[in-house]
Amino acid sequence: MARITATIKPVHADHTVCTHKVTTTGKPKEAACPGRAAYTATCSACPWTKTSTTKAALEYVRDSHLRSHLTKPAPTRAV
Ligand SMILES: [Zn+2]
């Protein structure tokens, strides 16, 4: 069984994923990039997604979501 992960990706103001290069201060290096506005996390095991303007806040909710998979395993058919 694959390990459940939730990937955090930077997104633009229109919620498209930013794959551009940015400087260490977060400024876009490429002219095509409108700038990063937020971060979004998506779960590999369920349709859960969450967006936050700060990465630290998103890591927190990401971790608590992953913990919910540990305490509540994939639903099994009731006997
Ligand atoms: Zn970008």
Ligand SMILES: [Zn+2]
């Ligand atoms: Zn999930």
